[in-house]
Amino acid sequence: MKEDVSRIIELYKIGTAPDGRVCFPFIDKAGNVYGIQEKIFDRRNNTDKSRKYNTSWIHARLTHNTYKNKPLPGWLEYYNKNKKPMKCLFGEHLLNSYPENIIVLVEAPKDAIYGTLYFGFPEDENGLLWLATGSLGAFTYDRVKALVGRTILVCLDLS
Numbered sequence: 001m002k003e004d005v006s007r008i009i010e011l012y013k014i015g016t017a018p019d020g021r022v023c024f025p026f027i028d029k030a031g032n033v034y035g036i037q038e039k040i041f042d043r044r045n046n047t048d049k050s051r052k053y054n055t056s057w058i059h060a061r062l063t064h065n066t067y068k069n070k071p072l073p074g075w076l077e078y079y080n081k082n083k084k085p086m087k088c089l090f091g092e093h094l095l096n097s098y099p100e101n102i103i104v105l106v107e108a109p110k111d112a113i114y115g116t117l118y119f120g121f122p123e124d125e126n127g128l129l130w131l132a133t134g135s136l137g138a139f140t141y142d143r144v145k146a147l148v149g150r151t152i153l154v155c156l157d158l159s
Contacts, residue, residue: 007121008113012091023058024109026086026134027093029146034086035059037109037134045110087142090132095146098122101129103152105144107136
């Protein structure tokens with residue numbers, strides 16, 4: 001299981017912030033990072049609603065908390081000036097590597113991770129490739145247009 005977790009981290013480029021937030025990068029097919037969603041989880045692996053900013057985007061948190069009333073580092077100033085609306089899926093960067101795989105589209109990056117761990121990695125063309133929109137509200141044409149021509153199973157949350 002430890003090896004599978006290491007593989008997931010590498011496959012989806014998952015990271016952590018110094019305070020333990022899990023960082024889910026949204027990287028498009030060309031390798032461009034559109035944003036990094038941060039989540040704080042509790043011991044049961046649910047979003048920790050008792051913590052302020054339990055779900056955020058790293059650029060917003062750094063801009064409004066870490067660098068509030070201070071000069072922004074160059075990369076963050078550049079990102080804030082030039083950021084484009086989020087229009088890619090979590091895991092989208094994997095589409096070129098697995099062109100024949102069936103896509104399973106879920107809402108949360110965490111669910112894409114669980115799906116991969118439970119159902120298997122997408123190494124062969126019969127394996128599933130798990131992607132996430134980020135939220136139900138983000139289930140838009142701009143986000144899913146990268147999936148044109150692919151077989152897709154959509155598994156949305158019950159809520």
